[in-house]
Amino acid sequence: MSIALPRRRVIPGFGLTMGFTLLYLSLVFLIPVGAFLLYTATMSWETFWNAVTQRQVVASYKLSFGGSLIAATINLVFGALVAWVLVRYRFPGKRLVVALVDLPFALPTAVAGIALVTLYASSGWVGQYLDLFGIRVAYTQLGVIVALTYIGLPFVVRTVQPVLEDLEAEWEEASASLGADRLTTVRRVILPALMPALLTGYALAFARALGEYGSVVFISGNLPFRTEITPLLIVAKAEQYDYHGAAAIGTVMLLAAFLMLLVINGLQWWTSRRYGQ
Amino acid sequence: MTTATTVLETQDTLAKRWRRATEEPAWLRLTLIGTALTFLALFLVLPLSVVLYGAFEQGLGVWYAAIRDPDAMAAIRLTLLIVAIVVPLNTLFGIAAAWAIAKFEFRGKPLLISLIDMPFAISPVVVGLIFVILFGSQGWLGPWLSSHDLRIIFAVPGIVIVIAFGTLPFIARELIPLMQQQGKEEEEASLTLGASGWKTFWHVTLPNIKWGLIYGIILCNARAMGEFGAVAVVSGRIRGETNTMPLHIEVLYNEYMFTAAFAVSSLLTGLALVTIAIKSLVEWHDERRQRLAVL
Amino acid sequence: MSIEIDHVNKHFRDFVAVDNVSLTFREGELTALLGPSGSGKTTLLRIIAGLEQPDTGRIRFHGEDTTDLHVSQRGVGFVFQHYALFKHMTVFQNVAYGLTVRPRRVRPGKAEIKRKVMELLELVQLDWTAHRYPHQLSGGQRQRIALARALAVEPKVLLLDEPFGALDAKVRAELRRWLRRLHDEIHVTSVFVTHDQEEALEVSDRVVVMNKGRVEQDGSPEEVYDHPANPFVYQFLGNVNLFHARVHDGVARIGDVALPAPEYEGYRNEQGQAYVRPHEIEVFADAQHQDALHAKVELVSVVGPTVRLELRTDNSEALVHAELPKYRYRALGLQQGGDAWIRPIHSRVFLPDSQVSNG
Numbered sequence: 001m002s003i004a005l006p007r008r009r010v011i012p013g014f015g016l017t018m019g020f021t022l023l024y025l026s027l028v029f030l031i032p033v034g035a036f037l038l039y040t041a042t043m044s045w046e047t048f049w050n051a052v053t054q055r056q057v058v059a060s061y062k063l064s065f066g067g068s069l070i071a072a073t074i075n076l077v078f079g080a081l082v083a084w085v086l087v088r089y090r091f092p093g094k095r096l097v098v099a100l101v102d103l104p105f106a107l108p109t110a111v112a113g114i115a116l117v118t119l120y121a122s123s124g125w126v127g128q129y130l131d132l133f134g135i136r137v138a139y140t141q142l143g144v145i146v147a148l149t150y151i152g153l154p155f156v157v158r159t160v161q162p163v164l165e166d167l168e169a170e171w172e173e174a175s176a177s178l179g180a181d182r183l184t185t186v187r188r189v190i191l192p193a194l195m196p197a198l199l200t201g202y203a204l205a206f207a208r209a210l211g212e213y214g215s216v217v218f219i220s221g222n223l224p225f226r227t228e229i230t231p232l233l234i235v236a237k238a239e240q241y242d243y244h245g246a247a248a249i250g251t252v253m254l255l256a257a258f259l260m261l262l263v264i265n266g267l268q269w270w271t272s273r274r275y276g277q
Numbered sequence: 278m279t280t281a282t283t284v285l286e287t288q289d290t291l292a293k294r295w296r297r298a299t300e301e302p303a304w305l306r307l308t309l310i311g312t313a314l315t316f317l318a319l320f321l322v323l324p325l326s327v328v329l330y331g332a333f334e335q336g337l338g339v340w341y342a343a344i345r346d347p348d349a350m351a352a353i354r355l356t357l358l359i360v361a362i363v364v365p366l367n368t369l370f371g372i373a374a375a376w377a378i379a380k381f382e383f384r385g386k387p388l389l390i391s392l393i394d395m396p397f398a399i400s401p402v403v404v405g406l407i408f409v410i411l412f413g414s415q416g417w418l419g420p421w422l423s424s425h426d427l428r429i430i431f432a433v434p435g436i437v438i439v440i441a442f443g444t445l446p447f448i449a450r451e452l453i454p455l456m457q458q459q460g461k462e463e464e465e466a467s468l469t470l471g472a473s474g475w476k477t478f479w480h481v482t483l484p485n486i487k488w489g490l491i492y493g494i495i496l497c498n499a500r501a502m503g504e505f506g507a508v509a510v511v512s513g514r515i516r517g518e519t520n521t522m523p524l525h526i527e528v529l530y531n532e533y534m535f536t537a538a539f540a541v542s543s544l545l546t547g548l549a550l551v552t553i554a555i556k557s558l559v560e561w562h563d564e565r566r567q568r569l570a571v572l
Numbered sequence: 573m574s575i576e577i578d579h580v581n582k583h584f585r586d587f588v589a590v591d592n593v594s595l596t597f598r599e600g601e602l603t604a605l606l607g608p609s610g611s612g613k614t615t616l617l618r619i620i621a622g623l624e625q626p627d628t629g630r631i632r633f634h635g636e637d638t639t640d641l642h643v644s645q646r647g648v649g650f651v652f653q654h655y656a657l658f659k660h661m662t663v664f665q666n667v668a669y670g671l672t673v674r675p676r677r678v679r680p681g682k683a684e685i686k687r688k689v690m691e692l693l694e695l696v697q698l699d700w701t702a703h704r705y706p707h708q709l710s711g712g713q714r715q716r717i718a719l720a721r722a723l724a725v726e727p728k729v730l731l732l733d734e735p736f737g738a739l740d741a742k743v744r745a746e747l748r749r750w751l752r753r754l755h756d757e758i759h760v761t762s763v764f765v766t767h768d769q770e771e772a773l774e775v776s777d778r779v780v781v782m783n784k785g786r787v788e789q790d791g792s793p794e795e796v797y798d799h800p801a802n803p804f805v806y807q808f809l810g811n812v813n814l815f816h817a818r819v820h821d822g823v824a825r826i827g828d829v830a831l832p833a834p835e836y837e838g839y840r841n842e843q844g845q846a847y848v849r850p851h852e853i854e855v856f857a858d859a860q861h862q863d864a865l866h867a868k869v870e871l872v873s874v875v876g877p878t879v880r881l882e883l884r885t886d887n888s889e890a891l892v893h894a895e896l897p898k899y900r901y902r903a904l905g906l907q908q909g910g911d912a913w914i915r916p917i918h919s920r921v922f923l924p925d926s927q928v929s930n931g
Contacts, residue, residue, distance in 0.1 A: 010623050010643055011380050011464055012474030017373040018381075021389075024370045028441050029396055036407040039417065078316045085313040089306055097314070099557040100321050106496065106549040107325075108503025110523035111542040114530050115324035118331065125327060126319070150320050182301055211400025213506035214523070218530065231402035231506065238409055238510050247410055250403045257398040265391060462656035465623055468643045469650040470670030470725050480673065484660040566659075 033254075040251040043244055051248035056224055057233060061252075063144060064230040068209035071148035075205045079156025080198060086157070087164045105154050109214025116147055117219040139221030144229060147216045152205030159201035160194055167193055196271035200264060207260035211253060328546050331539030343540035351517040352525035352541070355433070359521065360501045363441045367497050371448025372490070376478075379456035380464065390453065396445045404442050405510025408435055431513030436521065439507040444500045451493030455486055488559045499552040503545055573634045573728040573761050574599045575620060580629030582615055589615040590626070591785035597729075597778075599634075602755045602762045604772035607782035608808065613765045614653075614733055616782070620763065621731050622646045633728055649722030649760075651732040655714045657706040663717050664702040667692055670725035692720040695754070712743040719751075723758070732764035736771065748775050769809045773797060781805050803922050806847045813853065813892050817846035817921050824921045827887075828863040831919050844923040848916045850895040855881065856913040857904045864913035867892065872908045874898065883912060 040048065051057070086098055104112065120127045120137035130137060137143045167190065175185040213231040220227040230253060237246035301309070332340055343349060374393060378386060396404070410416045412429040422429060429435045463485070467477040483490075505523040512519040520528065522541055529538035575597040582590040589612045597603050605613040618624040620631060622643035630639045638646055657666050665672075667689045671680055680688065693699040696716040706714055715735060722730060735751070736744040752775050755762055766772050772779050773793040781788045781796060781804075788808075789801040800806040815826040819842045824833040826846050836842070856864060867883040870891065874880075879901040881894045894914060906912055 009381060010468065010625070011461060011477075012642075013376060013478070014381050017377040018383075021370065021374040021377055024366070024373075025392060025445075028438065028445060030392070032407050032411055032442070033399075035411055035417065039410050078313070081309060082313045082317060085310050089310055091310055091314075095557065097317060099553050100317065100325075102553045102556060103321050103325065103549060106499050106503075106552040108499075108505060108523050108526075108542075108545045108549070110505040110526050111328060111503070111545050111549075112324060114526065114538055114542065115328045118327050118535075119323055125323065150324070153320055207398050211398070211403065211506075213400065213402045213509070231400050234400075234402045234406055235506075235510055238406055241415055243410055243413070243415055246406055250406045253400050253403050257400065257403075258395075261391065261395060261398050462652050462654065463658055465643070466650065466652055466656040466658075466721075467669065467673070469621060469623070469646075469648055470673065470721065471644050471647075472669070472673035473644060476673045480669070481658055484658075 036247065037251065037254075040247050043248065047244055048248045048251075051245040052252050054245075056228070057230070057249060059225045060228045060230040060233050063141060063228065064210060067141065067144045067148050067229070068152075068206050070145050071152055071209050072202050072206040074145075074149050075152045075156045076198060076202045079153065079201060079205070080160055080194070083157045083160040083164055087161060101157050102154050104151050109151070109212065110218075112150060112215040113147065113218035116150060116215060117143075120146060120219060138219055139223070139227065141227055143219040143221070144216055144227060147219050148209040148212060151212050151215050152209045155204040155208065156198065156201030159197045159204065163194055163197040196267060200267050200271075203260060203264045203267060207257060207264070210256060210260070325546065328539055328542050331535060332543035334539075335536055339536060340540045340543070343537040344544070346537065348517050348520070349525060349537070349541055352520045352522045353544070355436075355518075355520070356502050356522045359433070359437055359440055360498050362437050363444060363501050364494060364498050366441060367444055367448050368490075368494055370445065371452050371493060371497075374449045375452035375456045375486075376482075378453050379459075380461050393446050393449050393453075396442055397450075401439075401443055401504065401506030402510060404439050405507040408439055408442075408511055430511050431515065431519060433519065435511040436508050436519065439511050440501050440504045443504050443507050444497045447497040447500060448490070448493035451489050451496070452486055455489040456482075459485055488562050492556050492559045495552050495555050499545075499548050502548060575729055575761060575763070576630075576632040576635070577616070577620070578630040578632065580616070580619060580626045580631070582612075582619060582624060582626050588612075588785045590619065593629075593782075593785070593787055595780060595787060595790065597761055597763055599761055600759045601777045602752070602764070602775065603778045603780060604776035605763060605765045605780050605782060606767070606769060606772040606808075607788075608767060610784075611782040612785035613767075613782045617731050617733055617763060617765050620729070621648045621650045623650070647725070647728045649725065649727030649730040651715075651718045651722050651730070651735055653734040653737055655706070655718040657714055657718060657721070659706055662703050662705055663693070663698070663709070664689055666706070666717060667721045667724050669721065688724065689720075692724055695723075695757075696720045710743075711739050712747055715739065715747060716750075719754075723760075727760065730760050730762040732762065734766060735764055736766075736768075744771075751775060773809075781808065783808070800847075800920065803845070803847065806920065811850050811893055813848045813850065813916075814890065815846040815848060815916070815919070817844050817919070818842070819844050819921055819923065824919060826916055826919065827865050829865070829915055830863070831916060833919075833921050836921065836923075839923075842923050844921045846916070846919040846921045848919045850880070850893045852916060852918045853892065853894040854915045854917050855883075855894050855896055855904065855906070856915070857906055857911075859913055861913065861915060864915040867912050867914050869906055869908055869910050869912050872901075872906070881906070881912070883914060885914070 082101070086094065086101075117124075117138050119125050120130070120143060122128060122131045122136065122138065124138070127138060135142070137146055171189050171193070172185050175189045176182075180188065211231060213229075213235070216229055217232055220229065220232075222228055222232055230249060234246050234249050234253070237243075237249070300306075344353075374389075377383075378390065409430055411418055412422060412435060413419050414423060414430070416430070429438070463481050464477050467481045468474075472480065502521075503523055504521075505527075508521055508524060509527075512521065512524055514520055514524055514528065516528070522545060526538050526541050526545075529535075529541065577593055577595040580590055580593050581588075591612070593612075593616060605617060607613045615624060619626050622638070622641060626639065630637055632638060633646075658669065661669065668685050671685045671688065674680075690699055690702070693702055696719060698713055698716055698720070701709060701713065701717070706717070709717065719732075719735075736747055739747065748771055764776075773796075776793060778791065779793050779796045780790045783804050789796055789805045791799075796805065797809055800809060806812050817824045817826050819825075819833055819836045819839050821840065822832065822834050822837040824831045824836070824844070824846055826848075831846075854864075859866070865885045867885045869881055870884055871882040872879060877898050878895055879898050881896070883892045883894060885892060892914060
C-alpha cells in the first residue's frame with residue numbers, strides 16, 4: 001500500500017499564476033536584461049574598457065557616486081530625525097506631513113526637476129536668498145546633491161518609521177531605571193535597534209540616487225566634467241547612436257544596481273538572523 | 278497628547294520637572310520638530326508650491342489654454358493610452374505573483390521575490406537603453422524589424438514596454454507581504470465549504486487585499502504616467518506622436534514656456550497628491566482594522 | 573459516514589509527521605485525536621479534510637475512496653484553530669457562504685438559505701449576532717460561528733482543529749460540554765484534535781493517542797485512561813508515579829507489596845517499572861499493614877475537594893504523589909512533615925525491552 005501519489009496542491013491556481021508570473025517576468029524583464037548583458041559581452045574587452053574609462057565618463061562616476069553618497073548621508077541623518085519626530089511627537093498637521101513624505105515617490109521626476117531648478121535658480125524663491133551668501137545651487141554640483149537628496153528622502157524615513165513604532169517602551173524605561181540619561185538611552189538602546197533599518201534605508205536611498213535622471217538634469221545644467229551625471233551620459237551616447245559606449249556604461253550602472261540589491265538583501269538577511277523576525 | 282500635557286501641567290505644581298522615561302525635555306522636543314519640519318518644508322512643500330504657483334500664477338484661463346494646446350492634448354492622450362495598457366498588465370502580474378508566492382511553498386521563492394524587486398533598482402535610463410539596443414535601428418533586432426516595417430523604438434510599443442518594465446514591481450510589492458501576512462486559512466475554509474478556486478479568490482481573497490490592491494494600482498498608474506528617464510531614451514520626442522506628458526513638460530521648459538510647463542505639471546502633481554492621499558487612506562484603514570482585531 | 577485511514581504517511585522535508593497510520597472512525601462517533609505538539613495529529617486531520625495530501629495511503633469515507641477528491645468536493649466541515657472567519661463578512665454571510673458559493677443549479681433559494689442560516693445560528697445560540705462582524709464577537713462566540721459555518725453545508729464528517737485551544741479555561745469548559753450535547757443532537761461523525769487530555773477524556777466517545785506520527789493507543793476514554801497501552805500513554809494521560817518492580821510469575825512486587833500482573837504469567841524475576849496513578853495509592857497514618865512503605869509527608873496541598881500529598885519513602889530518591897479526598901485526609905489526621913505509610917493498590921508494569929499489547 002505505498003503508491004506514490006502525483007503531487008497536487010490543495011489551493012488551486014499554482015500552475016496558472018506561477019506560469020503567468022514567470023512568462024511576464026521573462027518577456028518584460030529577464031530576456032531583455034539578459035540580451036543586453038549578452039550584447040555587452042560580445043564587445044571586445046578593449047572597446048568596453050575604453051568606453052567605461054573615458055575621462056568624461058570617469059568624471060561622471062565621481063559625481064554620480066559621490067553625490068549619491070552625500071545625498072544618502074544627508075537623508076540618513078534627516079530621515080532618522082523626521083522618522084523620530086513623526087513617531088514620537090504630536091503636533092498639528094502631523095497626518096498631512098506623514099502623507100507628504102511619500103511625495104518624491106509619487107511625483108514625476110521631470111516635474112520635481114523643473115520645480116527644484118525654479119526654486120534654486122538665482123531668481124527663485126530660495127535661490128535669491130542663498131545668492132546673498134554667495135551660495136549657488138542651480139547648475140552646480142550642489143544642485144545635483146539637492147536633487148538626489150529630494151529623490152531619496154522617503155527611503156530612510158519609511159524603513160525606520162515602522163521599527164521605531166514597534167520599539168517597546170519598556171526598553172527605554174528599563175534603561176532609564178538603570179540610571180541612563182536620555183542621550184545614553186538613545187545612543188545605547190535606541191540607535192542599535194534602529195541600525196539595520198537605518199542601513200537598509202541608506203542603501204535604498206543611495207541606489208535610487210545613483211540611477212536618477214529626471215529630477216537631476218534640469219538643475220544640474222549638464223556641464224561636461226562638472227555637472228554631468230552618468231545616466232545623462234548614457235542618454236547622450238544613445239542619442240548619438242554610440243550603442244557600444246552607452247551599453248558599456250549602462251552595464252557598469254546595472255552591475256552597481258545589482259550589487260546594491262545584494263547589499264540590501266544581505267542587510268535584511270542579517271537583520272532577520274540577528275533579531276529573529 | 279493634549280490631554281496628557283494638561284495632566285502633566287497640573288502635576289508640575291506638585292513635582293516640578295517630572296518627565297516620563299521615554300520623553301525628552303520640551304525645548305529639545307521643539308527643536309527637533311522644528312528642524313524636521315524645516316527640512317521637509319524645504320524639500321517637499323516648496324517644490325509642490327512652486328509647481329502650483331507657476332501653473333496658476335497667470336490665472337485659470339491661461340492654465341486651461343495651456344492644457345488645451347493640441348500638443349499637450351496629444352501628450353495627455355498618449356499617456357492615458359499607455360497606462361490603459363500597462364496598468365492592467367502589471368495588475369494581473371502583481372496578483373498572479375502574489376498568489377503564487379503567498380499561498381504556495383516552492384524552491385527558489387526568495388530568488389523570485391528578489392527578481393520582482395529588481396526593476397526598481399535599475400536606472401530608468403538603463404531600462405530605456407536595454408530596449409534601444411534590442412530593438413533600435415542599429416540594435417540586435419533592428420534590421421529584422423525594419424525589413425518587416427515594424428517600429429518599436431521611437432514609437433508607442435517601445436514606450437509601453439519600458440514603462441511596463443519600470444513599473445513592474447509596484448503592485449506585486451504591495452500585495453506579496455499583504456497576502457503572506459493573511460496566510461491561507463481563510464482560503465482553506467472557503468474550499469472546505471465547497472467553493473471553487475475562482476469563487477474563493479473572488480469572495481474571500483479579493484475583499485481582503487482590496488485596499489492594498491487599490492493603492493498598488495494607483496501608485497503603478499502614477500509612476501507609469503510620470504516615467505521620464507526610460508521614455509526619454511526610447512521615445513524620440515516626436516511632438517504629437519511619441520511625447521508623453523513628462524516629455525512634453527521637458528520640451529515646454531526647454532522652450533522657456535514655463536507657465537505651460539507648470540500647467541501640464543500641475544495635472545501630474547494632482548495625480549501624485551491623490552496617490553499619497555489614497556495611501557494614507559489605506560494605512561488609516563489598516564490601523565483601524567488592527568485596532569479592531571486587538572479588541 | 574465512517575472514515576477509514578489506510579496506511580497513511582506524510583513527511584515535511586526530514587520531519588515525519590504521520591508514520592504509517594491506519595484507523596477507522598465509526599459512524600456517528602465523536603473521536604479525539606490526542607497528542608503532544610508535533611505528534612502529527614493536526615496533519616492527520618488536515619489529510620482527512622483534503623487540506624494536505626498524504627505521501628502514500630488512502631482515505632475512505634464510508635468505503636468510498638476520497639484520497640484524490642479535492643477539499644472543495646469532499647464534503648467535510650472543518651473548524652480551524654483560529655476560526656478563519658471571513659473578516660469582511662457579517663456572521664450571517666459567513667455562515668451562508670458555503671451555500672451561496674454553490675453552482676446556481678444546486679444553490680438553495682435566498683429564503684431557504686436565510687432559514688437554514690438562522691436555524692444554525694439558533695442551534696449555536698447566537699442568532700442575535702447575525703448582522704455583526706467577527707471582530708465584534710468574543711472568542712467563544714467566534715468558535716461557535718465557525719462551527720455553524722462548517723455545519724451549514726451539511727458535512728459528511730466534522731473535523732475540528734484544537735477547537736478550544738485559543739479560549740480561556742472557563743469558556744473552554746462550557747464549550748466542551750456544549751459540543752458534546754450538540755454532537756448528541758446532530759450525530760455527525762466528528763474528529764477533533766487536542767493536546768488536552770482532560771478535554772479528550774471528557775468530550776469524546778473514543779480517544780486516539782498519537783505520538784511522533786504514530787498511533788499509540790486507540791480506545792474508549794476509560795480504556796485509555798485505565799489501561800494505557802504503553803509508558804507514553806500512561807505518562808501523557810495524567811500524573812503517574814514510577815516504582816521499581818520485580819515481576820515473577822504473574823505477580824509484581826514493589827518493595828513488599830505484591831500486586832497481580834496476570835499479563836506476566838510465566839515470566840521469572842524480571843526487573844521492570846511499575847506505573848501507579850496518584851489516586852491508586854492508599855495512605856495510612858500508622859503501620860497497620862505490614863507491607864506498606866514508610867514515608868515522610870513533605871508537602872500537603874489542598875485543591876478544592878481533593879488533597880495532594882508529596883511523600884518521600886525511606887529508600888526512594890523520587891517523590892511519590894498521592895491523591896485522596898479531603899474527608900479521608902482529615903480522618904487520617906496527617907501532618908506536613910509527619911509520618912505516613914503508603915501502599916499501591918493497582919499498578920501496571922512495563923518491562924524495559926518488551927512492550928505488551930493492550931491488556
